[in-house]
Every structure is written in C-alpha cells, then in structure tokens.
Amino acid sequence: MAATLLTLTATVGLASPASAASALEWNYASSIGNWVSGAKFCAWKAYPAAAVGCFDHDGDLLQVGDLMDDSMRAGVHWRTDYGRRGVCVTTHGFDAGVAGSYAAGSRACNKNMKEGTKIQIRAGRCNGSAHNCEIGSNWRDWSAWSNWMTV
Template sequence: MKIRFAALAAVAGLSGALALSAPAQAARGAEADVQVAQPAGVSALADYTLCATIYTNGTAAGRGCFSSYGDKFTMDDYKSDGLRVVAEWYTDYGRSGECHYTAGADADPGVCNYDMREDGRVNFRVAVRNGSDAANSAATSWSGYVPIGG
C-alpha cells in the first residue's frame, strides 16, 4: 500500500471546491487527551490544505483533505468497489470523529464541516471500509498534528 501526503497552499479557487455538498456524514468517536508539539514549518495561522490518498491493490481508492480555513474535510472516492472512504481524526484537545463519504466513485466530492477550536491541532488518516462501523480494509498512516486555525 502506497501512501502519499501533499501539503497544498489554499487559493481562492479552493474555497469553491469546498462549498460542494455531496453526501458526507460526520460521526463522533471516542475522546482522547493527546499533547504533541506543533509540526515544524507550519504556522498556527496558516491557510492550507493537507491531503491523504488511500491506495488499495496498487491503485488510488480515495482521498481526504483537511482545510485549515473552515475546519473542513473534503472527501472523494476513486473506485467503484462498494467501500466507503472515511477520514478518522482527533484533536490535541480531546475531540475526535469520522467523516464518511458514501456517495460512490461517480459522485462529486463531499464535505464534512466541523467547528473545531482555532487554537488546536488535528491529526487524521484516510481509510476505506465496508459499512459505517466495520474494520478498516486499508488506511493511510496518521498525518501528524497540524494547526486547525486558518
């Protein structure tokens, strides 16, 4: 399984892509209290997008992106395999959840919009699974903490 992370500078055109509203469902997970240092090279007030692409059987299966401005996950499914694409996330202040993309490979990207603390940090990974609470079929590694506030 190949895993790729790309940090992209958010531009005005990205805000239009984030405004799309296809089926993506937010779910709350267990809370955890985790404290870590802010990653080097990322400003607390940076406006950026961090994306993770999940691969299964050597091909891209889906993608999840976190946008620091607006606290949003934009999700997309690349394979018609019946699996959903999920962004699992948790913050450094004890909040966690999942963004489920269930529209399928032929649909537009979906967005989960959260109201996270602007002074916090979030860590996420992208997974594929069969159903809302089944075990992950595959998952990327965790992103590492990045600032939320944009």
C-alpha cells in the same frame, strides 16, 4: 449507538491521543461544490488507491473522496490534540474529480474546531454493501496518520 462507538474505538484504534477522549463523532459528508486542491492538508491511501481525506482549516472542512469505483465507502478519520475525534464518510460512490489527480471532489463534513489546536487525519474504506460501516472492524486500508496540523 454507544455500543457501536465502543466497538469502533476498540477494534481499529480510533482513540484520540488525548487522555480524556470525547465520544466519536460520526458524520456523513454532504455536497460542497468543488474541493480544495490536493495541496491542502491531505492523507492519501495510495495502494490500493482507495480514498483521500483532506482538512481545510479555512472553514474547518473535513473532505473525503472515493478513489475507486468498487462500491465501497470512503472515510476520513480525524483526531484533535484536545480530545475530539470522528469519522466523515461519503456514501456517494466513486468521485471521478479526485481519481488520478491532485484535484479534489465534492463531499465534506463541516466541523467547528478550536482555533490554535492541532488535528491529524487518515483515509480508509469500508464495504457498505456487505458490512455495517458504523462498526470499526469493518473499515480497512487506512492510510498512515498525517502529521499534526494547526487549526
């Protein structure tokens, strides 16, 4: 597991901007019912339209949606200004509730962030049928990092 985390950090720059970064938190998204509106704090990977990741500070939910019916996994990579960082991944396939609209899907990772701190997110994808998605070099199509948002 430690080797996987090291590989993930080194190969796709999953390091936190904080000087004393903690270990990468890796979570698989679970069902939350309906997502928040895309008007929340979101990072969209627009071309190719592969994934969306959102942060809802009301509940500290990292939400992830798969925008393509291509058997790839979607993930939201996040980092805080106090050194926490992680990836929230959905393996549930294409989320029709997200694609083509600003509505959102139904998968999220419930995290507990320190109040008053800041978070950034970005969205990407990995071909889980062909690669081990717990290795960072297998992820691609990352969106740009979002602006910082206060938790």
